[in-house]
Amino acid sequence: MADLLAIEGLSAGYGRAVVLSDVSLRLAEGEALAVLGRNGVGKTTLIDSIVGVTRRISGSILLGGRDIAALPPEQRAALGVGWVPQERNIFRSLSVEENITAVARPGPWSLQRVFDFFPRLKERRHQAGSSLSGGEQQMLAIGRALATNPRLLLLDEPTEGLAPIIVEELLRVLTALFRDEGLTGIIVEQQARKILPITHRALILERGQVVHAGASGELLADAAMLERHLGVTAG
Amino acid sequence: MPSATLLGQALISGVLAGGMYGLLALGLSLSWGLLRLVNLSHFALAFLAAYLTYELGTNYHVAPWWSAMLIVPAMFAMGLAQHWIFDKFKVNELASLLITFSFAIILEVAIQLYWTADYRRYETHYSTMSFKVGPFYIPVLELILCLVAGVLAWGTWLWLRKTYVGKALRAAAEDADIAAAYGVDHKKLAYLLSGMGAAYAGIAGTFIALIATLAPAQIWTWLGVVFAVVIIGRLGNPLGALFAGMLIGASESIAMAVLSPAWAPVVSFSLLIVILLWDPEWL
Amino acid sequence: MTNRMGAWRRREILAGLAATAGMLAAPAIVRAAPSGKPVKIGGTLSLTGFLAQTAVIHKIASEIMVEEINVRNGFLGRPVEFVLLDDQSKPDVARSLYEKLITVDKVDLIQGPYATAPILAAMGVAQRYGKVIIQNSMGIPKMQTYERAFPATPFGSEPDKTYPNVILDAMASLPTPPKSMVVLTSKFPSAQFMALGMKEQAEKRGVKVLMYLEYESGNRDFGAIAARIKEANPDFLWVGSLGLESNQVLESLRKLDYAPKNHFHLYPAPGPLALSPDGNNALCSTFLEPAEPFMSRPGVARIAGEFKEKATKANLPYTTIDAQAAGMVSQWQMLEAAVNGSGSLDDEKIAAWLKKNRVTTIYGSLRFDGPFNHGDASQLIKQVQDKEWRVVWPKEFAAPGVALKGA
Numbered sequence: 001m002a003d004l005l006a007i008e009g010l011s012a013g014y015g016r017a018v019v020l021s022d023v024s025l026r027l028a029e030g031e032a033l034a035v036l037g038r039n040g041v042g043k044t045t046l047i048d049s050i051v052g053v054t055r056r057i058s059g060s061i062l063l064g065g066r067d068i069a070a071l072p073p074e075q076r077a078a079l080g081v082g083w084v085p086q087e088r089n090i091f092r093s094l095s096v097e098e099n100i101t102a103v104a105r106p107g108p109w110s111l112q113r114v115f116d117f118f119p120r121l122k123e124r125r126h127q128a129g130s131s132l133s134g135g136e137q138q139m140l141a142i143g144r145a146l147a148t149n150p151r152l153l154l155l156d157e158p159t160e161g162l163a164p165i166i167v168e169e170l171l172r173v174l175t176a177l178f179r180d181e182g183l184t185g186i187i188v189e190q191q192a193r194k195i196l197p198i199t200h201r202a203l204i205l206e207r208g209q210v211v212h213a214g215a216s217g218e219l220l221a222d223a224a225m226l227e228r229h230l231g232v233t234a235g
Numbered sequence: 236m237p238s239a240t241l242l243g244q245a246l247i248s249g250v251l252a253g254g255m256y257g258l259l260a261l262g263l264s265l266s267w268g269l270l271r272l273v274n275l276s277h278f279a280l281a282f283l284a285a286y287l288t289y290e291l292g293t294n295y296h297v298a299p300w301w302s303a304m305l306i307v308p309a310m311f312a313m314g315l316a317q318h319w320i321f322d323k324f325k326v327n328e329l330a331s332l333l334i335t336f337s338f339a340i341i342l343e344v345a346i347q348l349y350w351t352a353d354y355r356r357y358e359t360h361y362s363t364m365s366f367k368v369g370p371f372y373i374p375v376l377e378l379i380l381c382l383v384a385g386v387l388a389w390g391t392w393l394w395l396r397k398t399y400v401g402k403a404l405r406a407a408a409e410d411a412d413i414a415a416a417y418g419v420d421h422k423k424l425a426y427l428l429s430g431m432g433a434a435y436a437g438i439a440g441t442f443i444a445l446i447a448t449l450a451p452a453q454i455w456t457w458l459g460v461v462f463a464v465v466i467i468g469r470l471g472n473p474l475g476a477l478f479a480g481m482l483i484g485a486s487e488s489i490a491m492a493v494l495s496p497a498w499a500p501v502v503s504f505s506l507l508i509v510i511l512l513w514d515p516e517w518l
Numbered sequence: 519m520t521n522r523m524g525a526w527r528r529r530e531i532l533a534g535l536a537a538t539a540g541m542l543a544a545p546a547i548v549r550a551a552p553s554g555k556p557v558k559i560g561g562t563l564s565l566t567g568f569l570a571q572t573a574v575i576h577k578i579a580s581e582i583m584v585e586e587i588n589v590r591n592g593f594l595g596r597p598v599e600f601v602l603l604d605d606q607s608k609p610d611v612a613r614s615l616y617e618k619l620i621t622v623d624k625v626d627l628i629q630g631p632y633a634t635a636p637i638l639a640a641m642g643v644a645q646r647y648g649k650v651i652i653q654n655s656m657g658i659p660k661m662q663t664y665e666r667a668f669p670a671t672p673f674g675s676e677p678d679k680t681y682p683n684v685i686l687d688a689m690a691s692l693p694t695p696p697k698s699m700v701v702l703t704s705k706f707p708s709a710q711f712m713a714l715g716m717k718e719q720a721e722k723r724g725v726k727v728l729m730y731l732e733y734e735s736g737n738r739d740f741g742a743i744a745a746r747i748k749e750a751n752p753d754f755l756w757v758g759s760l761g762l763e764s765n766q767v768l769e770s771l772r773k774l775d776y777a778p779k780n781h782f783h784l785y786p787a788p789g790p791l792a793l794s795p796d797g798n799n800a801l802c803s804t805f806l807e808p809a810e811p812f813m814s815r816p817g818v819a820r821i822a823g824e825f826k827e828k829a830t831k832a833n834l835p836y837t838t839i840d841a842q843a844a845g846m847v848s849q850w851q852m853l854e855a856a857v858n859g860s861g862s863l864d865d866e867k868i869a870a871w872l873k874k875n876r877v878t879t880i881y882g883s884l885r886f887d888g889p890f891n892h893g894d895a896s897q898l899i900k901q902v903q904d905k906e907w908r909v910v911w912p913k914e915f916a917a918p919g920v921a922l923k924g925a
Contacts, residue, residue, distance in 0.1 A: 051416050077418030089413045091406045102402035103417035148417055241745050244774065248741025344566070352570030353834050354762060354790045363772040363795075374773040448762045448790055452568040452607070456738060484739065491742035496733035497705055 002065070004029045004184050005050075005152055010059030012049040018057060019045040020208045027152070027186065032178035034195045034216055035188045036230055037205035043188040044086055046205070047156045050186075051083045052076045063152065078105075082150025086157050086188075088141040092130035096121055099129050099140055100147045107149025114143040117173070135166035142173065153177070153185035159194065167194070174198050192230050196220040204229045237492050240370045245492035246485055247371055253484020254381030255446070257477035258439045259457055260464040261388060262432030268471020269408040270425050272321055272331040275458070276338035277436050282454045283342055284310055284440025286350055289357040289449060299359075299441050307437040314433025318426050339454060347451040355449040362445055380442045381481075387435065388477035395473070400424060408471060459500075463507040482506070556599040557592070557863065559853070560619030561629035562636065567607025569633055571761070571787065572842060576632055577602065578828045579843040582821060583850035593857045601625055609639035616643040626863050629849055630667075634658060634708050641667050650865045650872075652852050654845030657708030657785075662890045666869040670848040671841075672805060672881055674895025675888050678715025681803065684897045685716070685782055686723050688801075688911040689754060692924035696753030696780055698726045702743065702767070703758025706735045709784055713758040728752050735760065744770035747778070753925070755781040762787055768796035779925030788907060789836030797902045799923050804900040805881050806844045807909050809917050818880055821847060840907070848879040 005027040013019040020042045027033050037043050048054040050061060052073035061069040068076050077083075091099050100111055100121075115122035118139045124132065132140060138158060145153060158174065159167045175198050177183045189195040196202055196216040204212040204219075211229060212219070219225060237245075259281060266272045284306050291297040291305075317338065320326070326334060365374040395401035407414040407421040415421055447453065464483055468475030486506055487499040561580075563573040584600045592598050601623055605612035612631050619625045620643065630653030631640050637653045638661065644651040645664045654670040656662055659677065662669065674680050689696050699720055703713030710732065717727050728750045733743060740763075747755060748771065755778040757764055764786040771778060772795075782801040783791060791797045806812050813819045822839040829837035852872065857863060860871035876885045885893035899911035901922060909915045910922040 053412060053416060073412070073415040074418050074420045077416060083416050085413070085416075089410060091409050091413075093409050094402065094405055098396075098402050098405070101399065102406045103414070103419060104399075105418065144417070237746070238749065241749050244745040245742035248739065248745065248770070248773075252739035252741060347566065347570065351833050351835075352566070352574050353836065354571055354787050355835065356765075356790055356793070358793075358795070363769050365773045365775065367775070372774045448765055450568075450571055450762070452566070452570055456736065460738070488739060488742040491733070491739075492746060496731050496737065496743050499737060499739075500734045 002029070003027060003062075004031075004064055005186075006060075006062040007050075008060045008062075010046075010049060010061065011057040012045055012054050012059075013057060014045070014054060018208070020049065022059070023205075023208070023210055024059075025203060025210070025213070027184060029184055030182045031184055031201065032199040033186045034192070034199040034202040035186055035205060036190075036192050036195075036202060038230065039190075041205040042208040043205055044156055045208075047083070047154045047186065047188055050076075050152075050154060051081060077148060077150075080149075080151030082145040082148050082153045084138075084141045084145045084153070084155045084158060086160065088137045090129040090132065090137050090140055090144075092128065094129055095126050096129060096132070096140060097125040100144050103144060104147040105149050109146040109149050111147065114147050117146070117176075118143050135162050135169070138162060138166075138170060139173070142177075146177075151184060153183055155185065155187045157188055157190065159189065159191055167191075171195075171198065190230075192226055193220065241492055242489070243371055245488045247373060248377075249485040249488025250481045251374065251377035251381055251484070252488065253481035254377060254384045254477075255439070255442065255480070256457065256461055256464045256484055257388065257468075257480025258380065258384040258435070258442065259461045260468060260476040260480055261384070261391065261473055262435035262439075263461060264465045264468060264470055264472065264476040265391070265428055265435075266432045267465060268469070269404050269428055270321075271328045271408070272326065272335075272429075273328060274317075274335045274432065275332060276317065276335040276342060277432065278454050278458060278461075279339035279342035279346075280310055280313060280433050280436040281440040281443060282449065282451070283346060284437040285444040285447070285449055286346055286355070286440075288441050288444035289355050290350075292357050292359075292444070293355075299357075299445055303438065303441045306441065307434050310437030310440075311430040311434040314430040314436075315426055317433065318429035321429070322422065322425070343451045343454050346454075350449070350451070352451055357444050357449075359445060376442070376445055380446070383438065383442075384477055384480075387438065388473040391431075391473040395471075400427070404428060405471070460503045463503045467507055467510050554596045556597045557594070557627070557857075558599050558601055558623065558625040559627045559629055560601045560603070560616070560623055560625030562603045562605035562612050562615045562619075562631045562640070564607035564632060564636065565602075565604035567605075568761075569607040569636075572632055574832060574834060575829075575840075575843045576846040578825060578832060579839075579846035580629075580850065581828065582824045583847055583854075586817075586821075587850065587854050590854075591858065593854070594861065594863065600629075605631055605636055607633075607636070609635040612636040613639040613643055616640045620647050620649065627853065627857070627865070627868075629853065630654070634661070648865050650853075650856075650868045652849045654849050658711050659890045659892050662892075665891070666865060668852065668869075668872055668886050668891050670852055670879065670881075670884075671845050672884055672894060672896040673892060674897075675890050675892040677895060677897070678711055679719065680895040681712060681897055682716040682719035683723075684803075684899060684911070685756075685801070686719060686725065688899050688922055689725075689780065689924075690723075691911075691922065692780075694753075694924065696725060698728050698750075698752045699754040699756055700729045700731070700747055700750050700752040701727055701756050701758070702729075702731045702733070702747065703784075704735045704737075704760055704763060705732050706758075706760055709758035709760060712784055713756070716756050716758075725754070737763070740766045740770035741773070743767065744774055744776070747771060748774050748776040753779050755779070756784075757781065757786075758784045760785045762790060764800070765790050765794050765796070768794060768800075772796050788840050788842070789838075792902045792905055792907055793836075797905070799925070800902045801910075802900050802907070803897050804841045804907070804909065805896060805898060806841050807898075807900055807907055808839050809909065811915065811917075812909075815880065815882065816878070821880070844880045848881050848884075851879040852877050852884075 003026045007025050010023045011021045199216045202216045202219045263277045266274045287306050291302040365372045403419040411421050464479045468479030483503045486502045490498045490502045565573045603615045630651045634656050637656045650666045652668045659675050701717050764783040808822050825839040826837045855877045856868045856872050860867040872886050876883050900907045901910045908920045
């Protein structure tokens with residue numbers, strides 16, 4: 001199957017600081033990729049580069065065979081890049097429903113389907129975005145991204161800052177999206193053990209470079225590798 | 236103590252005068268609230284439209300409602316042209332004040348060059364017409380103005396809430412970069428909104444031509460009070476702008492009827508300060 | 519995420535400044551045919567800003583007078599050149615421009631600007647440099663405390679006492695003299711000054727003042743004020759208005775289906791009030807109108823003709839010479855008489871000559887030896903009849919067949 005996403009030799013950063021250097025990766029249609037690494041290794045920069053909010057320095061980003069690296073964010077979004085930012089960035093002055101419909105594009109993910117998927121959002125559809133709890137905001141951020149009917153869904157540390165019980169709920173949602181619905185996506189995470197069972201493949205970043213790439217199942221079984229690069233102890 | 240008739244009449248004329256504040260505030264509130272551009276030239280555009288209405292009406296005998304069909308789209312185009320400059324120079328909120336002030340001055344000078352500084356009055360037989368309800372007189376033109384302002388404010392409010400474009404604009408006003416990452420083409424929408432704001436100035440101008448006697452320096456007459464209206468009505472909220480306009484108009488008028496007329500200008504700004512400090516939920 | 523805050527970029531400021539530059543009008547120079555070194559006379563008028571509509575009239579009057587003076591002998595045989603700058607209706611701008619005219623442009627003499635505030639600003643500068651300053655529109659004579667400042671308009675030294683009595687005399691001559699009145703005035707200082715005088719004199723003469731109301735200048739809506747006037751229903755409405763305010767008051771009254779019985783207006787824009795559908799029988803003060811007996815005064819008919827021609831060319835909607843334009847004419851007539859009479863361009867000698875001599879101006883023969891350099895008051899009353907201003911009081915100044923009309 002053809003790769004949906006192909007990144008070649010990507011170096012990127014903010015301002016003068018180069019955060020990512022010479023990163024390459026490929027992602028097939030229907031595949032979910034976990035991007036792991038400690039704080040500050042360039043995980044978010046990788047996501048931001050695909051979305052288009054980072055200053056790109058060099059390299060190419062092909063989405064469905066088309067190089068999107070020079071396009072502004074709104075055009076990338078139109079071509080199918082969906083984003084759940086780390087800060088969630090809910091439009092606080094818009095209602096829950098408006099957050100979704102303001103950016104919705106036609107496709108299988110209608111407002112109704114998003115609400116079916118997240119019943120809690122439906123209950124709060126008329127509340128202001130600012131009134132939601134952290135977990136609800138994360139659900140809304142995902143629902144909003146789904147409503148753009150993306151070909152590629154990018155999630156930046158979705159479990160960060162959430163209570164354990166909410167994390168469990170979120171993981172069920174992600175499992176449903178990537179395992180049952182067959183969405184293509186990249187999930188940046190610190191919690192390797194929680195995210196590896198959901199994804200097909202994984203890569204580990206260190207100081208802006210890819211230091212490991214392989215199947216998620218194999219990495220999950222390789223306690224030494226997890227320990228070495230991520231400081232995750234077996235358990 | 237003033238009589239009930241006097242109070243009622245003052246309330247009516249105040250609310251109707253407030254309709255003009257609201258109508259002028261509408262476009263200003265939209266561009267300030269949703270584009271972060273403080274457009275001082277809004278008033279000058281309104282007066283340009285008023286002078287054009289006067290010119291077409293006096294010299295070519297075109298009725299104001301027909302000339303509006305010509306002038307309002309022309310103002311829309313001027314709004315687009317103005318936004319092109321904002322866009323090209325990446326103008327921020329503060330710089331927009333300076334630049335649009337300059338636009339306003341240039342328009343004032345241009346108006347004075349063509350129409351001179353002397354007073355221009357578009358006399359119509361209906362400009363001071365009114366009808367009687369009980370003991371009260373209701374001026375027809377101001378009533379129509381308020382209805383038009385009401386329709387515009389209500390329509391714009393619905394548009395911002397119900398349409399994709401409206402919601403996208405509000406999202407972009409809150410966070411343009413995030414909205415862009417979700418596919419909102421903020422630039423295109425900003426052009427649309429700037430055009431709309433200028434078109435609203437055109438509509439206000441038509442009424443100014445009919446209600447007021449024109450002189451170039453009159454451009455600044457409404458500046459202070461309309462700013463207060465925009466802020467009280469909350470930036471980017473068209474219905475708020477209209478209600479705030481009527482609230483200020485009514486308060487000024489009641490102050491003039493009950494206290495000394497000289498208190499009127501104090502009222503709008505006192506109201507502004509009170510509301511800023513109090514910040515009630517319902518406003 | 520980021521937004522577009524942060525420092526102003528130079529380019530943005532440049533764009534703003536470049537645009538602002540458009541508002542700075544270049545000085546207009548009314549130049550005479552060259553013959554000998556011209557005598558430079560500097561002055562400002564409010565060519566832009568809220569007083570701009572009056573400045574056009576004064577500018578035209580000045581152009582006419584400079585041309586006339588140059589056709590005659592000029593000043594001491596030298597041509598006259600008027601260096602006119604725009605004070606933008608702002609006293610502080612007037613102050614710095616007069617400073618510039620005297621120190622940088624080194625004008626020989628100056629002419630006063632229009633309206634009390636710019637005049638006071640210019641007078642301060644004139645006093646510092648000992649320049650003679652002649653003005654035609656300072657409504658509060660006692661503020662003219664500088665000994666080389668002279669009025670070109672016969673207000674008299676106490677117009678707040680004399681003026682109301684001329685009006686009350688006129689009212690008293692009506693078949694049914696008003697018994698009650700409402701005084702409505704702008705808080706603009708010169709209007710308020712006259713309004714207080716009007717109230718005092720009316721009460722002294724037994725006319726009941728039902729209401730005394732002040733409004734802020736720049737008042738936008740007169741609806742509530744109109745409702746109060748209608749409710750008071752006075753026999754006589756006195757409005758201390760400036761510019762368009764009278765039109766606004768009358769329009770607001772009409773919207774309440776009310777027309778005032780007798781109504782007087784202090785400083786209205788004369789053209790719009792005369793042409794207004796509500797202007798009929800409106801009263802106002804004047805010193806001159808383009809009718810008999812004034813047109814028979816020497817030179818008046820010629821000046822009125824030139825004024826009409828130039829005003830038409832300048833696209834003004836009201837082209838008839840009136841007391842406004844006459845004030846500026848008088849200003850030039852005084853300066854011409856004083857320079858040629860004293861035989862000097864020296865401000866001290868010119869001032870001394872003016873204090874000792876009468877000058878025949880468009881307003882008639884004026885003297886300047888009274889308090890605050892004022893002479894006799896010679897207010898007249900005019901009235902809108904058939905969309906035109908006609909002098910109606912005192913009776914000897916009324917044209918044949920014209921008489922004061924009461925309610």
